[in-house]
Amino acid sequence: MNLHPLLVHLPIGTLLLAVLFQYISEIERYRLLKPALPWLFGTGAVSAILSCASGWWLASGGDYDADTLYWHRWLGILTAITATGCFFFPFKSLSALTALALVCAGHYGGALTHGSDYLTLKPDAGTKRPADPGQAEIYKDIARVILSEKCVSCHGSGKQKGGLRLDNPADILRGGDSGAVILSGQPDQSELIRRCYLPEGHEEHMPPKGKPALTAAELEILQWWISQGTPVNMKVQEANPAPPIRKLIDQWCNNGREKAPEISIVPDENPVAASPGLILRLKQAGVSVTPVSSASHWLRVSLVNLPQPADSVFILLTEISPQLLTLDLGRCSISASSFGMLNSFTQLTSLSLAGTNITDGQMSVLSAMKQLRVLNLSGTSISAAGLQKLTSLRNLRTVYLDRTGINPADWPAIPGARFDSGGYELPVLPSDTTRLTGAEK
Numbered sequence: 001m002n003l004h005p006l007l008v009h010l011p012i013g014t015l016l017l018a019v020l021f022q023y024i025s026e027i028e029r030y031r032l033l034k035p036a037l038p039w040l041f042g043t044g045a046v047s048a049i050l051s052c053a054s055g056w057w058l059a060s061g062g063d064y065d066a067d068t069l070y071w072h073r074w075l076g077i078l079t080a081i082t083a084t085g086c087f088f089f090p091f092k093s094l095s096a097l098t099a100l101a102l103v104c105a106g107h108y109g110g111a112l113t114h115g116s117d118y119l120t121l122k123p124d125a126g127t128k129r130p131a132d133p134g135q136a137e138i139y140k141d142i143a144r145v146i147l148s149e150k151c152v153s154c155h156g157s158g159k160q161k162g163g164l165r166l167d168n169p170a171d172i173l174r175g176g177d178s179g180a181v182i183l184s185g186q187p188d189q190s191e192l193i194r195r196c197y198l199p200e201g202h203e204e205h206m207p208p209k210g211k212p213a214l215t216a217a218e219l220e221i222l223q224w225w226i227s228q229g230t231p232v233n234m235k236v237q238e239a240n241p242a243p244p245i246r247k248l249i250d251q252w253c254n255n256g257r258e259k260a261p262e263i264s265i266v267p268d269e270n271p272v273a274a275s276p277g278l279i280l281r282l283k284q285a286g287v288s289v290t291p292v293s294s295a296s297h298w299l300r301v302s303l304v305n306l307p308q309p310a311d312s313v314f315i316l317l318t319e320i321s322p323q324l325l326t327l328d329l330g331r332c333s334i335s336a337s338s339f340g341m342l343n344s345f346t347q348l349t350s351l352s353l354a355g356t357n358i359t360d361g362q363m364s365v366l367s368a369m370k371q372l373r374v375l376n377l378s379g380t381s382i383s384a385a386g387l388q389k390l391t392s393l394r395n396l397r398t399v400y401l402d403r404t405g406i407n408p409a410d411w412p413a414i415p416g417a418r419f420d421s422g423g424y425e426l427p428v429l430p431s432d433t434t435r436l437t438g439a440e441k
Helices: 009-024 028-060 066-088 092-114 138-150 169-174 191-196 216-227 243-255 276-284 311-319 336-344 360-368 384-390
Strands: 288-291 299-302 324-328 350-352 374-376 398-400 418-420
Touching: 009 028, 009 066, 009 092, 028 066, 066 092, 138 216, 138 243, 191 216, 216 243, 276 288, 276 311, 311 336, 336 360, 360 384
Parallel strands: 299 324, 324 350, 350 374, 374 398, 398 418
Antiparallel strands: 288 299
């Protein structure tokens, strides 16, 4: 357990109070404060020694700026020594030295925790989001802000875990002890992105447990920045991002830190309308076909009322594949030939195979669904080997795996994808159960 942040505040308050009492007790009206000095210096000395011990242990497991750590460590030890001396020899000169060492040690401690410029740094400096996304500089106003909010506390000027700093462009591209973490133009090969997309329980997941994780939108933006070659002085409008990325940037800038922008699964472009006669034939066969919105030709289809869907139904579905955006096959028993037709649904953004008889061998047909964002595999017999066939789906964002028994450690590292294995439990409240006495029965 890291006790240093808890212990270090006790000697600061106690010793400064002791020095104050020592000096003002020379005034006649405050002379009754003198009996408190041994208790204050004694408590301050003991807590300073404990702070030094816990701080030494903490420093051994962290990557901090060497010079700052050196001065913080030895000034802290000097404080403990002089505070102990004040307990036995309460000279004012010795207590003044204690106060000076304490203040200096505290300053270097603040530099370790908050950065060397913490005294001059303006509130929200480096983390304020731009008002005009188009005129914003990609690195200075966006990428740097994201990294500052989520990464710099462990990889900044005061502390560099793994020898990595993420608070300036040169150090970002230099990488850490294990090499480069960002490869310009190659977001999928960048270690920083890979670690952010690992399951939260994974030992290499970044940020570590207890730290706020990057949102899906923030990761999308960082990947886009890397794909552009990690430019430093380029503005957003100069890079001319694709509409989906520009929409994410606009939402991120406008929403601030209150809410992460949602990624829509409905494309901006509207396809040509499907044949009304074809839709009628599907409905007559028991298929639910509805538009995703009143102004859209994209279609939402559900076969949940067809426990034994005929291959003819799937053939009809292939004819509306250019308009098919969402497909629910939940609890359907699907033939092998019908599974093979799934690779023609290339526009799908959401597919539910919950409770179906899909096998690991049939998972490869999903590789053609390059636009797929949401996939439900709950209640299937899919194994970790089957999940590995999803790695080519770079737009995948959510995979539901409830009742599959797949261990989180076996989840594939798909950039941007979140795996949800369910198993949520609500706490039992006292009001949930009422015990009846004999008189009430």
